[in-house]
Amino acid sequence: MGSRKNLCKMKYWKKLHSHFKAVDKLKMRDLFDKDKNRAEEFTIQFENMTFDYSKNRITDKTMRLLFDLAGECNLSEKIEAMFKGEKINITENRSVLHIALRNRKNKPIYVDGKDVMPEINAVLAKMKKFSDSVRFGEFKGHTGKKLKNIVNIGIGGSDLGPMMASHALQRYWAKDIKCYFISNIDGTACAQVLNEVNPEETLFIVASKTFTTIETLTNARTCRKWLVDELGEHAVSKHFVALSTNKEEVAKFGIDTENMFEFWDFVGGRYSLWSAIGLSLAIAVGMENFEKMLDGAYAMDKHFRSAAFEKNIPVVMALLGVWYNNFFNYKRYGVIAYDQYLKYLPAYLQQLDMESNGKSVDVNGEDVKYSTGPAIFGGAGTDVQHSFFQLIHQGTDVVPCDFIIPAISHNEIGEHHEILVSNAIAQVEALMRGKTEKEAADELVKAGKPKGTVEFLKKFKAFSGNRPSNTFVFKKIDPYALGALLAAYEHKVFVQGVIWNVDSFDQFGVELGKQLALRILPELKGDLHPAEHDSSTLSLLKIIRNYRK
Ligand code: F6P
Numbered sequence: 001m002g003s004r005k006n007l008c009k010m011k012y013w014k015k016l017h018s019h020f021k022a023v024d025k026l027k028m029r030d031l032f033d034k035d036k037n038r039a040e041e042f043t044i045q046f047e048n049m050t051f052d053y054s055k056n057r058i059t060d061k062t063m064r065l066l067f068d069l070a071g072e073c074n075l076s077e078k079i080e081a082m083f084k085g086e087k088i089n090i091t092e093n094r095s096v097l098h099i100a101l102r103n104r105k106n107k108p109i110y111v112d113g114k115d116v117m118p119e120i121n122a123v124l125a126k127m128k129k130f131s132d133s134v135r136f137g138e139f140k141g142h143t144g145k146k147l148k149n150i151v152n153i154g155i156g157g158s159d160l161g162p163m164m165a166s167h168a169l170q171r172y173w174a175k176d177i178k179c180y181f182i183s184n185i186d187g188t189a190c191a192q193v194l195n196e197v198n199p200e201e202t203l204f205i206v207a208s209k210t211f212t213t214i215e216t217l218t219n220a221r222t223c224r225k226w227l228v229d230e231l232g233e234h235a236v237s238k239h240f241v242a243l244s245t246n247k248e249e250v251a252k253f254g255i256d257t258e259n260m261f262e263f264w265d266f267v268g269g270r271y272s273l274w275s276a277i278g279l280s281l282a283i284a285v286g287m288e289n290f291e292k293m294l295d296g297a298y299a300m301d302k303h304f305r306s307a308a309f310e311k312n313i314p315v316v317m318a319l320l321g322v323w324y325n326n327f328f329n330y331k332r333y334g335v336i337a338y339d340q341y342l343k344y345l346p347a348y349l350q351q352l353d354m355e356s357n358g359k360s361v362d363v364n365g366e367d368v369k370y371s372t373g374p375a376i377f378g379g380a381g382t383d384v385q386h387s388f389f390q391l392i393h394q395g396t397d398v399v400p401c402d403f404i405i406p407a408i409s410h411n412e413i414g415e416h417h418e419i420l421v422s423n424a425i426a427q428v429e430a431l432m433r434g435k436t437e438k439e440a441a442d443e444l445v446k447a448g449k450p451k452g453t454v455e456f457l458k459k460f461k462a463f464s465g466n467r468p469s470n471t472f473v474f475k476k477i478d479p480y481a482l483g484a485l486l487a488a489y490e491h492k493v494f495v496q497g498v499i500w501n502v503d504s505f506d507q508f509g510v511e512l513g514k515q516l517a518l519r520i521l522p523e524l525k526g527d528l529h530p531a532e533h534d535s536s537t538l539s540l541l542k543i544i545r546n547y548r549k
Contacts, residue, residue, distance in 0.1 A: 004073070004501055008369050012069035019065055020327040023057055028432045028466050031059070044313050046303055048475040049484060051313045055432040056320055056400075056468045057328070066319035067309040070499065075315070078498045083305055085111045085266070089505035090363055096505050097264075098271035098490065099301050102294035102483070111266055123262055123276055128287040130241075130261075134203060135174050135283060141200050142235035149197040151180045152280040153223060154207030155215045156351060157269030158243070159183040162207070162280045164348035165273055165293070168341045168482050171410040172285040179284045182223070185215040190222050199230040199239070205280050206242045209269050211249035214514070220253065243276040268505050270351045271490060289479040296483025304491045314491030317402075317470065321492065322499050324400045324468065325374050334392065334401035335378035338424040339477050342404060346378030349489055356493045358509060359502040372500045378402075382423050393431065393463055400468040403428050404485070408476040424471075434465015524548075 007013055032038050032054075042054035042063075081088050085095045100109045100116050108115040133139035137146040152162050163181040166173070173179070180193045204227070206220040220240075227239050241259040242250040245267075250260045261276035273281075274294060282290040300314075309315045324330040333353075335346045357373030378384070381403070392399050405424045409417040440461035444454040474481045497504030523529060523541055530538055 003364050006366075006369070007073075007499070007501060010069065010072050012065055012072050016062075016065050016069060016323075016327060019061060023059060023062055024328070026057065026059070028055060028057060028468075029434070032432075044311055044316065046313055047299060047484070048481060049313075050471075050473040051316070052471040052473070053316055053320060055428055056323075056470070057466065058320070058323070062323065063310070063316075063319075066323060067315075069322075070309055070315060070319060070495070073499050073501070075309070075495060075498050079305055079494075082494065083109075083301075085109045085116070089268075089503060091503050091506045091508070092265075094505070095266040096268065096271075097266040098268065098274055101263075101267065101274035102297040102301065102487075104295055104298040116264070116266070119262075119264070124287075124291075126261060127276060127279055127282050127290075131279065131282040131287050131290075135177065135286060140238070141202070142231050142238040143200045145200045146176070147201055147203040147239075148176050149178055149180060149202040150205065150280050150283050151182060151193055151197065151202060151223065152205045152207055153182045153216055153219045154205075154243075154277070155183040155213060156355075157272050158207035158209060158213075158216065158277055160270070160344070160348045160351050161273030162278055164342075164344035165278070165482060165486075166281045166284050167344050168339075168477060169281070169285050169289065169293075169479055170341055172289050172479065174284065174286065177284055179280055181280075182219050183215065185218055187222075190219050194223065194226055199227050199235075202227070202239060203283075204240050206240065206244075206250075206253070206255065207277050207279075208243070209245050209263070209265075209267075209272065209277075211242070211244045211246040211253065214517075217253065224254065241279070243279055269507075270355055273486070285479065292479035293483035296480035296485075297487035298483075299480075300484040300487035300491070304487070314488050315495055317488065317492040318495030318499070320400070320468075320470065321374065321496055324398075325372075326370050328398070329371075330398050330400055331371065331374050332397060332399045333374040333376050334399045335376065335404070336381050336384060336401055336424075336427075337378070337404040338381040338420055339404065339406050339409070340380055341410065341477060343380040345404070346376065348486075349378070350376045352489060353493050355507045355510070356504040357497055357500065357502060359500070359504075362501040363503055364501075368500065368502065370500070372502055373496070381427070382420060385423065385427065389427070392467070398467055400470075401431070402470045402472065404472045404474070406474045406477045406481075410476070428469045428471050430463065430465075431467040431469050432465060434463035434467070435461070437462040 039052060039054045043050060043052045082096055083099055085097055087093050088096050095111045097109060097116060100120055103109060103117060106117050108117055134147050141147050159181055166179045182189050182193050204223050206216065208216045224236065224240065227235055236254065237256050237259060240255050242255045243261045244250050245263055245265055247257050247260065251257050261279055263272060263275035267275050274297060278290060304312060304314050335349055337345050353376045354373055359372050360368055362368050403424055405421060437458045441454050441458040444457055493504060524545065528541060
C-alpha cells in the first residue's frame with residue numbers, strides 16, 4: 001500500500017481529536033429531541049436493506065470529518081486498487097480478489113497480466129455440475145446410494161464461511177440433504193459426526209486452501225480411514241473431494257485431483273466462502289441459491305465501489321468503528337443477530353475482522369501508535385439479552401453493537417417474530433435512551449415502594465444510556481441478502497485496514513502457536529526438553545503426561 005503519513009499526524013485525525021471533546025459531552029437523547037430528522041439523515045437504504053446509524057455518538061460534523069479522514073487516507077484509490085487486482089496484500093505480494101469470485105458481469109480482472117475470470121467461471125461451472133449431480137442423485141456413493149450427508153472438513157475460513165452460511169440458509173436446504181462440519185482437532189468433533197452418518201451415504205469435502213493445516217488433515221485422515229474400514233479403498237473417489245489451491249498436496253493425501261475444486265492465492269481464507277470453499281453450501285442449497293448469494297455480494301461490491309462515502313454502508317460502518325475504537329477508546333464490538341439462522345454470524349465475523357485487523361505493525365513496517373481491530377463478539381437475540389446484555393447496558397465498558405433484524409421470519413409461528421423484533425428494537429432504544437435516576441425513582445414510587453427503598457434502589461436501576469448501535473433491517477434473510485450483508489462486513493474491515501494502514505490480508509499472528517505445538521507434540525509422549533521451555537510450560541507438560549499414564 002506504499003508509504004503514507006502517520007495516521008496520528010494527519011490533519012483530519014487531529015481535527016477529530018479536538019471535535020471529540022465536544023461530542024463526548026453530547027447525549028444522543030438530546031440530539032434526537034433537537035433534530036426530528038436525525039433518523040432519516042443517518043440512514044442509508046440499499047435495495048431491501050436499511051442501515052440506520054442514527055443511534056451513534058455523532059453529529060453532521062463528525063461524519064464530515066470522518067469522511068475527510070478517509071479522503072486523506074486515499075480510500076477511493078485503495079478501493080480501486082483492490083478491485084483492479086493490484087497486489088495490496090503487500091507482505092505476501094498477492095492481489096486480494098474475493099470480489100472477482102462474485103464479479104457477475106464478468107468484466108476482466110487481471111493478475112500479472114492474466115484475466116482471472118475464465119478460471120473462476122470454470123470452477124463455478126464445475127461446482128454447478130457437481131452439486132447438481134449430488135443433489136439429484138446422479139453422483140452416487142460407492143455402493144450406489146444417494147449421498148445425503150455432506151461433511152465439510154476444514155478450519156478457520158475453510159469452515160466458518162460455509163458453516164455459518166449453510167446455517168443461515170437452512171430453509172433452502174434440499175429436503176434429503178444434511179450438512180455437517182468438522183473443524184476442531186478435538187477427536188470429539190470427528191466422533192460426533194461419524195456417529196451420526198452412514199458411510200454409504202456420506203460425502204466428505206476436505207476444504208483447505210494450503211492443504212497443510214494439521215487439524216484439517218488429521219480430521220480428513222480419520223474420516224478417510226473410517227470410510228475405508230467400512231467400504232474399502234476403492235470407495236474413496238466416490239466419497240472424498242478436495243477444495244484447495246494446492247494440487248500437489250491434494251494428490252499426496254490420496255484424493256484424485258479430478259475430484260478437486262480449485263481456488264487461488266488471491267483469495268484469503270476468511271474471504272473464501274464465495275469460492276469452491278462454498279461447495280458444501282452449494283450442494284445443500286443448490287447452485288442457483290449459491291449464485292443468488294454471489295449476486296447479493298456483487299450488488300454490495302458495486303455499491304461500495306461507486307457510492308459516495310456519505311451514502312456508502314461499508315464506509316460508514318468502518319468509520320464509526322474507527323471513531324469508537326480510536327477516539328472513545330471502546331475496544332470491543334458486538335454483533336447481535338435477531339435471527340436464529342444467523343447464530344454463527346458473530347463467529348464468522350470474529351475471524352473476518354480479528355484475523356484481518358488484529359495487527360500492530362503498519363504497512364511500512366512501523367509499530368502502530370493507535371489501536372487497530374477491536375475484539376468482536378456477539379450472538380443471537382434474544383438469547384444474549386439473557387447473558388451478556390447486563391454488561392452492554394450497565395457495564396463500565398461501552399460496547400458499540402450492530403443489531404441485525406429481518407422484518408419477516410422464515411418461521412412465522414404465532415407471535416414469535418413480533419416478540420423477537422420488538423425486543424430488538426427495544427434494545428437499541430434502551431441503549432440509546434437509558435433511564436435517568438429520576439425516571440427510575442418515579443417508577444419505584446409508582447410501584448408503591450417505600451421512600452427509603454426508592455432512594456436506595458434508584459441508582460442501581462438507572463441506565464446511563466448514550467450507548468451506540470447500528471441497526472440493519474432486512475426484509476428477509478435470503479441468499480441475496482446474506483451475500484450483501486457479508487460483503488458489507490468484508491468491505492468494512494477493508495476500509496478500517498486502510499485507515500489503520502495495516503495489511504488486512506495476512507495472518508502471521510497465527511503462526512507462533514502452530515510452530516510451538518509442533519515442537520511440543522512429541523514431548524507429550526517422548527523425551528522432554530526442559531531447556532527449551534519455561535517452568536510453567538514444562539510443568540503443564542508433566543502434569544498432562546501424568547494424568548495420561
Ligand atoms: O488460522 C489461520 C488460517 O491460515 C486461516 O487464515 C485459514 O482460514 C485457516 O487457517 C485454514 O487454512 P487452510 O484453508 O489453509 O486449511
